[in-house]
Amino acid sequence: xxxxxxxxxxxxxxxxxxxxxxxxxxxxxxxxxxxxxxxxxxxxxxxxxxxxxxxxxxxxxxxxxxxxxxxxxxxxxxxxxxxxxxxxxxxxxxxxxxxxxxxxxxxxxxxxxxxxxxxxxxxxxxxxxxxxxxxxxxxxxxxxxxxxxxxxxxxxxxxxxxxxxxxxxxxxxxxxxxxxxxxxxxxxxxxxxxxxxxxxxxxxxxxxxxxxxxxxxxxxxxxxxxxxxxxxxxxxxxxxxxxxxxxxxxxxxxxxxxxxxxxxxxxxxxxxxxxxxxxxxxxxxxxxxxxxxxxxxxxxxxxxxxxxxxxxxxxxxxxxxxxxxxxxxxxxxx
Amino acid sequence: xxxxxxxxxxxxxxxxxxxxxxxxxxxxxxxxxxxxxxxxxxxxxxxxxxxxxxxxxxxxxxxxxxxxxxxxxxxxxxxxxxxxxxxxxxxxxxxxxxxxxxxxxxxxxxxxxxxxxxxxxxxxxxxxxxxxxxxxxxxxxxxxxxxxxxxxxxxxxxxxxxxxxxxxxxxxxxxxxxxxxxxxxxxxxxxxxxxxxxxxxxxxxxxxxxxxxxxxxxxxxxxxxxxxxxxxxxxxxxxxxxxxxxxxxxxxxxxxxxxxxxxxxxxxxxxxxxxxxxxxxxxxxxxxxxxxxxxxxxxxxxxxxxxxxxxxxxxxxxxxxxxxxxxxxxxxxx
Numbered sequence: 001x002x003x004x005x006x007x008x009x010x011x012x013x014x015x016x017x018x019x020x021x022x023x024x025x026x027x028x029x030x031x032x033x034x035x036x037x038x039x040x041x042x043x044x045x046x047x048x049x050x051x052x053x054x055x056x057x058x059x060x061x062x063x064x065x066x067x068x069x070x071x072x073x074x075x076x077x078x079x080x081x082x083x084x085x086x087x088x089x090x091x092x093x094x095x096x097x098x099x100x101x102x103x104x105x106x107x108x109x110x111x112x113x114x115x116x117x118x119x120x121x122x123x124x125x126x127x128x129x130x131x132x133x134x135x136x137x138x139x140x141x142x143x144x145x146x147x148x149x150x151x152x153x154x155x156x157x158x159x160x161x162x163x164x165x166x167x168x169x170x171x172x173x174x175x176x177x178x179x180x181x182x183x184x185x186x187x188x189x190x191x192x193x194x195x196x197x198x199x200x201x202x203x204x205x206x207x208x209x210x211x212x213x214x215x216x217x218x219x220x221x222x223x224x225x226x227x228x229x230x231x232x233x234x235x236x237x238x239x240x241x242x243x244x245x246x247x248x249x250x251x252x253x254x255x256x257x258x259x260x261x262x263x264x265x266x267x268x269x270x271x272x273x274x275x276x277x278x279x280x281x282x283x284x285x286x287x288x289x290x291x292x293x294x295x296x297x298x299x300x301x302x303x304x305x306x307x308x309x310x311x312x313x314x315x316x317x318x319x320x321x322x323x324x325x326x327x328x329x330x331x332x333x334x
Numbered sequence: 335x336x337x338x339x340x341x342x343x344x345x346x347x348x349x350x351x352x353x354x355x356x357x358x359x360x361x362x363x364x365x366x367x368x369x370x371x372x373x374x375x376x377x378x379x380x381x382x383x384x385x386x387x388x389x390x391x392x393x394x395x396x397x398x399x400x401x402x403x404x405x406x407x408x409x410x411x412x413x414x415x416x417x418x419x420x421x422x423x424x425x426x427x428x429x430x431x432x433x434x435x436x437x438x439x440x441x442x443x444x445x446x447x448x449x450x451x452x453x454x455x456x457x458x459x460x461x462x463x464x465x466x467x468x469x470x471x472x473x474x475x476x477x478x479x480x481x482x483x484x485x486x487x488x489x490x491x492x493x494x495x496x497x498x499x500x501x502x503x504x505x506x507x508x509x510x511x512x513x514x515x516x517x518x519x520x521x522x523x524x525x526x527x528x529x530x531x532x533x534x535x536x537x538x539x540x541x542x543x544x545x546x547x548x549x550x551x552x553x554x555x556x557x558x559x560x561x562x563x564x565x566x567x568x569x570x571x572x573x574x575x576x577x578x579x580x581x582x583x584x585x586x587x588x589x590x591x592x593x594x595x596x597x598x599x600x601x602x603x604x605x606x607x608x609x610x611x612x613x614x615x616x617x618x619x620x621x622x623x624x625x626x627x628x629x630x631x632x633x634x635x636x637x638x639x640x641x642x643x644x645x646x647x648x649x650x651x652x653x654x655x656x657x658x659x660x661x662x663x664x665x666x667x668x
Contacts, residue, residue, distance in 0.1 A: 058600050228591070242599045257562070257591030265576045265607030266392050273599030 001028045004332075005099035006312045008063045011055055014252035015320065020053075021069060021098075021313060028101050031081035038092060038102040038109075040075035041116075041333040042305070043312075044123035046157070047221075047319050050249040059275045068097040069312075072128055074112065074119045075102065075333075086111065093122040098312055100332055124157050124327030125294070125301035126287050132243060132276040133161035134286045138169075140241045140274045141217045145170035148211050150230055153221035154192065155182035157327035158243060161290075162219045163192050164299050171217075174210040176203065176226060178322045185325060190300060199322075203229040217241070223248045224256050231260035231269075240264075240271040250320060302326030335362040338666075339433035340403045340646045345389055345396075348586040349654065354387075355403060355432075355647060362435050365415035372426060372436040372443075374409035375450075375667040376639070377646075378457035380491070381555075381653050384583040393609045402431040403646075406462055408446065408453045409436065409667075420445065427456040432646055434666055458491050458661030459628070459635035460621050466577060466610040467495035468620045472503075474575045474608045475551045479504035482545050484564055487555035488526065489516035491661035492577060495624075496553045497526050498633050505551075508544040510537065510560060512656045519659060524634060533656075537563040551575070557582045558590050565594035565603075574598075574605040584654060636660030 002025050009022040031037055052063050052070050063070045073096030077086045085106040086092055094109030096102040112122050124130060136158070137143055149166040153159035154175025163173045163186065174194040175186040183195035196206030203226050207215070214235035220227050223245025230240070248255050264271060279286070293299035304324040306315045309332040318324045336359050343356040365371055386397050386404050397404045407430030411420045419440040420426055428443030430436040446456050458464060470492070471477055483500040487493035488509025497507045497520065508528040509520040517529035530540030537560050541549070548569035554561050557579025564574070582589050598605060613620070627633035638658040640649045643666040652658045 223596075242596070244599070245596055248596075255593040255596070257593035257595055259589040259591035261591055261595070261605070262557075262576070262579055262582075262589070262607070264605060265578070265609065268607050268609055268612060270604050270606040271595070271598060272604040273596070273602050275599065275602055278602065 001101065002026070003028045003099055003101040004309050005097075006069045006309065008053060008065055008067055008069050010065065011053055012250075015250040016050075016053070016313065016316065018313075023310060023312075029103060031079060031103060033082035034084060034105050035081050035103055036077050036084050036086055036106045037079035038073075038075040038096060038106075039078045039333065040073045040096045040100055040102060041331065042074050042120055042123060043096065043098055043309075043330050043332055044072035044127065045316055045319055045328040045330060046072070046128065047244055047246045047249060049316070050319075059277065068099050070095060071098045072123055073097065073102070074122050085109070091119065093127065098309065098332075100309060120303040120305060120327070120329050121301060123329055124303050125161055125299065126290060128276055129157035129327060130161050130290055130301070131279060131283055131286055132274070133158045133165060134290060135276060135279040135282070136241050136243050136274050137162045137165050137217070137219055139279070140272050141219060141239050143169050143171055143217055147171045147216035148213065148235075149173045149217045149219065150176070150207065150211065150215045150233075151219040151221075152176040152226050152230075153244075153246065154186050154195070155325055156221065159219065159221055160186070160190055160326060161299070161301065164190055164293075166217075167191050168293060168298055174207070176206070176222075182325060185302075198226060204232060207233050214238075219243060220245070222246050223258075227258045228260045231258055231263040234263055234267050234269045236267050238267055238269040240269060242271055242273040246320065303329045305329045305331055307331045335435065336360070337362045337433055337435040338643050339431070340643065342387060342397045342399055342401055342403050344399065345387055349584040350384075350387070350647065350650065352647075357644060357646075363437060365413060365437065367416035368418055368439050369415050369437055370411050370418050370420055370440045371413035372407075372409040372430060372440075373412045373667065374407045374430045374434055374436060375665065376408050376454055376457060377430065377432055377664050377666055378406035378461065379650055379653055379662040379664060380406070380462065381578055381580045381583060383650070384653075393611065402433050404429060405432045406457055407431065407436070408456050411440075419443070425453065427461065432643065432666075434643060454637045454639060454661070454663050455635060457663055458637055459495055459633065460624060462610055463491035463661060464495050464624055464635075465613060465617055465620055466608070467492045467499060468624060469610060469613040469616070470575050470577050470608050471496045471499050471551070471553055473613070474606050475553060475573050477503055477505055477551055481505045481550035482547065482569075483507045483551045483553065484510070484541065484545065484549045484567075485553040485555070486510040486560050486564075487578075487580065488520050488529070489659055490555065493553065493555055494520070494524055494660060495633070495635065498524055498627075500551075501525050502627060502632055508541070510540070510556075516659060519636075532560060538566060541567050548572075553577060554579070556580050557592075561592045562594045565592055565597040568597055568601050568603045570601050570603075572601055572603040574603060576605055576607040580654065637663045639663045639665055641665045
């Protein structure tokens with residue numbers, strides 16, 4: 001049985017290119033005792049992947065050169081050997097990587113429902129991005145009813161959930177995204193109170209227009225100039241959640257720091273980083289609450305699904321080009 | 335009676351210059367009902383004064399053009415009219431401004447002890463800088479025994495007190511300052527565990543040498559490259575207290591943001607701003623505790639006192655040139 005895989009070939013400087021990954025076809029090895037074989041149907045593409053490729057101290061070790069590229073995945077257990085964590089026929093989600101078949105002890109995987117219509121949800125709203133949104137806005141952002149919440153990447157996998165949770169909790173929510181389609185998605189489908197199209201509007205003006213009284217919580221997925229614009233408008237005791245900085249991940253000219261950070265002093269604000277892995281013991285509870293909101297129609301999620309493991313690199317670029325709406329997923333089961 | 339005063343003449347771009355203040359001699363007006371006359375002996379020179387000169391949204395209104403320059407002061411009540419807050423002979427501290435005589439209702443002033451040897455202490459360790467240090471490191475920094483605490487401006491009015499309080503609370507304390515004299519002051523007189531001389535040593539190397547396990551709390555008075563260096567070494571759940579950014583106050587080329595701020599994400603760190611005015615209701619308690627520490631010899635403070643209200647501008651420059659040790663004070667009573 002042939003396993004198509006994308007291996008990290010070299011550490012990119014700036015945006016990954018044709019030399020970054022090697023696409024290989026390898027024979028699936030025989031299972032050892034305690035191992036399972038997962039046929040993976042979908043992998044998750046997330047901005048965090050870019051960080052995992054750098055040889056830098058971070059919250060998890062970098063992907064090694066020659067190793068399969070790390071990625072969240074969903075799939076079905078199709079073989080087992082000996083005493084194993086899962087049985088044949090189980091559907092699971094975990095860190096299967098950018099490959100068609102996963103072989104290992106299944107550590108880090110959890111079982112999911114069998115309905116295939118919902119499987120990609122476990123890479124999005126019920127997966128890492130959804131958990132990031134849930135714990136980020138509730139535990140780090142500490143939102144309370146009546147807060148004005150601004151979220152960048154508001155049409156994306158994390159931001160769209162952040163905004164909807166804030167709406168559920170009684171906040172006023174303004175989203176920032178690129179282009180009229182994403183902005184309409186935020187206001188018309190997700191129920192945000194306002195949208196700022198950073199590709200067609202000055203963000204400072206947009207925040208001023210939408211948040212005349214300032215911002216209580218800013219959930220930042222992008223960094224750069226948008227973070228600086230948000231800092232201008234924070235209110236007293238505002239919280240800034242640092243979830244990501246997609247505008248900066250592929251920089252080759254040096255990171256751009258928030259030059260308006262002294263607004264934190266003037267307004268007694270805080271800027272706090274978060275890593276979703278810290279909340280793993282509470283994922284189950286969060287997933288139950290979020291699934292309930294979905295059933296009630298209060299929480300919507302969209303996946304933007306592309307096809308073919310050989311298209312991994314081109315699909316990866318969509319994370320940074322803005323050409324996707326919702327959670328970016330790659331279907332890898334032919 | 336003639337009142338020598340320094341009035342704000344124009345808003346400086348970058349470092350204040352000869353056109354920034356106008357030095358005038360005016361006749362002290364007659365007191366109105368409820369007013370007091372204070373003969374001021376000393377004024378406080380603080381980096382925050384630079385911010386008060388900018389026409390920008392901040393935690394207090396800017397000093398108006400043509401108004402006396404705002405400054406903390408100590409003095410003696412020498413006349414009163416009608417029913418007043420203080421009586422003749424009282425020694426007081428408050429916001430008397432850069433002038434020899436204060437006339438007003440005394441709002442914001444509090445009475446202090448009569449021993450003149452201690453008066454400058456009320457501009458330093460028992461005044462705004464001391465309160466800033468106390469609430470900044472305890473309430474915002476949330477230090478606990480065993481923490482590694484790094485403080486910039488460690489020989490200055492705020493930083494020297496921050497470090498000593500952290501030592502009292504059982505922390506390991508490393509100070510950053512410019513020049514061997516200040517570094518010796520921190521380790522030999524104040525009892526810091528280590529010193530980094532940013533004028534003669536790479537700060538990144540200095541932190542690595544002094545804090546091999548990283549930093550739990552960084553108390554920042556300076557911003558710029560030193561803040562970035564500290565961000566490299568923060569440990570998980572580290573707290574960065576943003577108290578000031580003296581390296582950036584006179585910039586004419588734009589503020590330098592902390593380009594390493596994503597270390598907050600990786601390390602789940604927080605960066606939080608503070609303004610000492612928020613703690614005014616607790617000043618008295620803090621002053622009692624700090625006075626106790628001083629009596630026990632655990633808390634030392636040094637004032638660097640210059641002379642002459644006409645020398646205000648030249649003395650002000652010392653805030654930014656590094657040519658002072660401890661709290662910068664100007665004696666204005668001839």
